[in-house]
Amino acid sequence: MSKKDIIVGIDIGSSNVRTVISQVFPEEEMPRIIGVGVAQSAGIRKGIIVDLEETVKVISESVEKAERNSGRTVEKALVNLGGNHITSQDSKGVIAVGRADGEVTEDDIMRVINAAQAISIPSNKEIIHVIPKNYSLDEQKGIKDPLGMNGVRLEVDAMIIEGSTPFVRNLIKCVEQARITLDSFVLSPLAAAKATLSKRQKELGVVLVDIGGGTTSIAVFEENDLLHTAVLPIGGGHITNDIAIGLRTSIDVAEKIKLEYGNALPKEIGKKEDIDLSAIDPNEEGIVSRYHVAEIIEARLEEIFSLVNKELKLIGREKLLPAGIVLVGGTVKLPGAVDLAKNILALPAQTGFPLPLGGLVDKVDDPSYATVVGLILWGLESSFYGKKGGSERGRLVTDISASVGSSISGMRKWLGKFLP
Secondary structure, three states: OOHHHEEEEEEEOOOEEEEEEEEOOOOOOOOEEEEEEEEEOOOEEOOEEOOHHHHHHHHHHHHHHHHHHHOOOOOEEEEEEOOOOOEEEEEEEEEEOOOOOOEOOHHHHHHHHHHHOOOOOOOOEEEEEEEEEEEEEOOEEEEOOOOOOEOOEEEEEEEEEEEEHHHHHHHHHHHHHOOOEEEEEEEHHHHHHHHHOOHHHHHHOEEEEEEOOOOEEEEEEEOOEEEEEEEEOOOHHHHHHHHHHHHOOOHHHHHHHHHHHOOOOHHHOOOOOEEEHHHHOOOOOOEEEHHHHHHHHHHHHHHHHHHHHHHHHHOOOOOOOOOOEEEEOHHHHOOOHHHHHHHHHOOOEEEOOOOOOEEOHHHHOOHHHHHHHHHHHHHHHOOOOOOOOOOOOOOOEEOOOOOOOHHHOOOOOOOOOOOO
16 A cells, blocks of 8 residues: 555644544545544643653654554654744735746746745744735736636735744654654644635634634634634633632642533532532542632633634624634533633634544544644645645645754755645
8 A cells, every 4th residue: 555545644732642644545535534642742831842852752652552543654744833933924926927828827826926925034933834815917806716817917915824943943853753754734723724614614704713722723714715813822721720720729630620520601500519629539638619610711711712802803803704713622622612702702603523534533523633634634635645736726835944954954845735
């Protein structure tokens, strides 16, 4: 069997590292999940690597579990990129159409996208993604795919997504030391959107909110274009910390309380409902109010959704996205989280589940697997796997700069594809 039949995604998060191995069958539209591995994160805080050695260990542990599960060896993988070092800006590229007869070719499209990258960015930043929004050809504006059309002047409006060079260097180093070859990086909310959002939702207007352990990522789509993306330095781990402080208990016990007794809506909890800490951990003692726990959770989630609303206000989309909010990440499984989001953002809200794949679907049918399943789907459409032509138009152009240091000097530049 060809190694190109295997697509691997590794979601490196602040709470867990998830590895999913999938196999592509030519006669099937979607890949089959054949291996899943999860390891509790260490060395990562708020999406940023703070301990290289610990991060390498957990990546290796997650990959090894997936390998045992699938009976296959992982050599290459797509990896998510997150953290609040991510920034974005709009850019415009302009070129003259190359052919004498004025017909736009693939080469013209690639040249105009490359022209959009000619922007000033800080020396410690890298261009992670270049996302074409729409094209203009002479006087014709709002073109989604100019290939084959005729004109003289081709322009593109694009979004440039940038990341911190030191973080990119460290993440690549971790993946390489875990003996994995990096195929490509994909921004976490874009990967999650790939797995959970429909074309209709993106057309109408939708915000994907991925509540991770240390950060919350958002991606806003409208008219099938990515309008805005942001990473907020707050996540589900902060809820656990709040519970530990509020109840004067350990982090491990606080996490168990959150998962077993948590609720984002205190009004749904009886004020006389209690939690016996000794039943959770023999080393703990005392009785705590479940209503009080719900108040703690509600306060932190309100803060997260208020920050999301602030981002929507910045781009003029507050309360103006017909397809509403799609929530992913482990935290959104808390009872009442969706209703709280609906109340605070004044928009329809729902939990996002990954698109159904084949194979071990029950292991990834969970909002916390949205990002890693999105990596698989991204890989399915990339030129590397040949599932769809490498020259296919209108997709996301992704370019990791080769200037991130001698530790990755051997890393090749690569081109990924994505249809928002």
